[in-house]
Structures are given as C-alpha cells and as structure tokens.
Amino acid sequence: MDADNLLLSLELASGSGWGLSSFRRASLLASLLLVKRDYRFDRVLFWGRILGPVADYYIAQGLSKDLLAPRKTLYSLNCTDWSLLPPATEEMHTQTAVVSGLFMGDPSHEYEHAELQKVDDGEKVFDEEVVMHIKEETRLVSVIDQIDKAVSIIPRGTLCKTPFGPTHVNRTFEGLSLFEIKKLSSYFHFWEPTDLKNKTLLEKADLDPSLDFLDSLEYDIPKGSWSIQMERGNTLVVLRSLLWPGLTFYHVPCTKNYGYVYVGTGKKNLDLPFML
Template sequence: MDSNFLYYSLELVAGSGSVLTIEQRAALQTSLVILKKNYKLKRVLFWGKILGLKKDYFIAQGRGEDEMKDRNNLYSFNCMDWFLLPPATDSMIEKVSKATKGRFVGDPSYVYEQMVHSGDEAVEEASVTVATKVSEEKRLAVTIHHIDEEVTVVPRGAFIKNPHGLVQINRSFGGLSDSEARKLDNFMHLSEPKNAKRKSIHEMGEYSPAIDFLDVLSDDIPKGSWSLQFECASKVCVLRSLLWLGLTFYHMPMTPQHGYIYIGDGMKNLNLPFML
C-alpha cells in the first residue's frame, strides 16, 4: 500500500487482522519518506510484514519508472533502519526451494542447509554428503518475489502500458463501479502475464491493449483461491488470498483508492487444492 495513504489504508484492511502499533505506524510514516528520498524512488509502498520466530521482518518496496520491473525490496526490524534485499535470481530461487523449510527465524544471517546423499547408501564408503546452503536473507527475497508474482492485485484500469512498454499508474483511473467490483474478472495481477487468453478480453465485451495486458484473478488455479467480500458498510471491496494466507487487498469503488498488504508467516498454503 502506498506510503502516502498508510494510515488510511491500514484502517480499511484491519478486519483481516492486518494491524500495526501506533509506534510502528509513526516510525513508518517518517522513515518511508526518507527512504524515498535517499534511494530516489518514484513511489514507496509498505509491502507488509513476515513473521519470524525471533523477530518480524517489516518490508518496504520501492517502485521506479516501470511499476512491474523497477522494484527494490527492503526490510527492517524497527521500521526505521532499512536494509536492501538482493534481487531474486533463478539460481537463488532454485537453492531456496531445495534448502529451506519451516518458519522464518527472524535472523537474516541464519543459514539453511540441505544434506544430499549420493552413491550407494548401503555401502558406507560410497555415500557422499553434499550440503546446499542458503541464508535467510535470500529466502526472504525469494518469498517476496513469489508473493509478488502470484497474488499481487490491482483493479482493472489502475495501471496502463504506455507506447514505450512501461507499466505506469493510470492517472485517469476513477475506480471500479460497485457492480464491477463484485467480479473477479475486474481484478488483475500486477506481474508478468502467463495466460495467453485472458477472460477480460472476451467476457467483458471490450478490450484495450493498454489496460488488458495483465492476467485476471478469475483465471487463477486452483479455482476458489480468492475470497471477495464487501466490508465497512459495503463501501470497501476486500480480497483475501487463500493461497498465500495473509495477503489482503482493498478497493473503494468509484474512487482510485486501492492497495494490498501481506502479514503472514511467508509460507504458501500448499494444501489449498485439498481444502476446496
């Protein structure tokens, strides 16, 4: 959620338990402004919080000229001092998927290890053990990358792709209507599209390449991985992900106000297909 509307946005998602203390809000309000200036960012979002056994990671995300490609993730333990996370590379993602499991510890220097046995385990001399090591800082970067790829949400029309291919905020976006906000077809992932055929093209009866370049939530697999409700006297549309429990998105129909926050343990709900 945009740091300029942090207090306002947090109130709208409080029904999901996504709350911060008064001290944390005050610290974020100050530090995110300084962060934006120091890193020369176009926009700064408070991304959320990943819960650890010892400490929690507060996450901020800086956006550049391209809202999808120009992203920098930072973490903090006190909402004041921020540390830049490395970008999630393919090799890093592979190592993290092999070596990490369980809850986050809350220590970026903590090292996860995976022991791999090669050779004939029946013969002790032929068995060789190889360790795959990865730090929790890298695991944090990869987890944020996965959540951004799979469950970030924006209303249809909130972002446009300009003639140069840059994805930017649509300044003329006035919000979805009340009836539009009740359909998953009108909400999209702000990530690289994976579906060649998108429902918004043929179900809505209108297609604009400038805004219909993203995947719609109704195409997500498994079906039923989103909960859509109206809260605050039916004035606010709230979407919750059942795949990444803790991801909450809000949008006020007929206004450009929208945003999302993740507060959870950073673990994907792999049992979802069996729960639906």
C-alpha cells in the same frame, strides 16, 4: 499499500485482524519518506510483514516511473533502518525450496540441509552426504518474489500502457463500480503477464490493449483460491488469498483508494487444491 497514504491504508486493511502500534506507524511514516528520497524512487509501497519468533521482517518496495519495471525490495527489523535485498533468481528459488518452517527473524541465520549426491571416483559410484547452508536472507528474497508473482493485485484500469512501452498510473481511473467489484475479472496481477502471452488473437479481440495488458485473477489456478467479501456496509471490498494466507487486498468502490498488504509466516498453502 502506498506509503504516501499509509495511515488510511492500514485502517482499511485492519479487518484482517492485524495492526501496528502507534510507534511502528510513526516509524514507518518517517523512514519510508527517507527511503523514497535516498533511493530516488518514484513511489514506495509498504509491502507487509513476515512474522518470526525472534523478530518480524517489515518489507517495503520502491517503484520507478515505469511501474512494471523491476522493483527494489528492502527490509527492516525495526521500521527505521532499511537494507536493500538483491534481485531474486531461479537459483535462489531452487536453493530455498528445501527449507520449511518459520522464518527466524535473523537475516544471518543459516539453515542446514543434507542431501545425497552421487560421486564417481573412476572405479565405482557411491552416494555421499553433502550439507548445504542456506542463509535466511536468501530465503526472504525468494518468498517475497513468489508472493509478488502469485498474489500482488491492482484493480482493472489503474494502470495504462503507452504505445512506447512504459506503464503509468491511469489518471482517469476513479475506482471500480459496485457492479464490477465482485468479479475476479476486475482485478489484475501487478506483475509482468505470463498467461496473456499464450492467448490467441481471437481471445484478445475484446481486450483493450491500453488497459488489459496484465493477467486477470479470473484465470488463477486453482479456481477458488480467492475470497471476495464486502465489508463496512458494502463500502469496502476485500480480497484474501487462500493460496498465500495473509495477503489482503482492499478497495473502496468509486474511489482511488486501493492496495494490498501481506502479513503472515511466508508459507504457501500447498493443501489448498484438496480443500476446495
């Protein structure tokens, strides 16, 4: 959700049963404006909150003028002081895949993981137990990146791609119609496309290259991983992810009000294919 419209966005997303105290809201409003100024971001998004028994991580992201360029991610424990996270790497994903359970809420906390590795001393081969130490901050980077790639959403038509490459806000977008809002094909992943690159020329024939340059939620696997509901007397559409419980997307039809927020434990629902 855009930090410039934070109070309205928090109100629209409150139907998922969570909220922020007036103190936290005021702190976010003030601090995110400073983050935008100090880091010279074009836009700042309040990404959400990852819950922990010691403290919660409040997450924000900074965008450049090219909205699909790599984004900067920051976290805070008090909604006032923000720390910049490093970019996610495949090594981080591999390293943190062995960690389970809740986040502690302490960036310096280290998880211990023991695994057996084969050692060859020249005469014989034997297994040796090796203990790995994984920082929670590394796990935080990995989980945010996974959630972004899987369930960050925008309505179709909100962005446009120029012939020169950069992706900008489509100033002619006036919101999805009441007919479009209930179709998964009306929503795109807010991330560099992967499935679109594998489509044939025949499949791309009916697509508008200036608008349909992202992956549609219609083809997400497993099918049925999204819940679409109309709320507040059909004046608000809400999409919730069943794969990453805690992700909520909202959009007011025929307006430019939309956004998404994640509030959860940072755990993926691996049992979803067996639940559908």
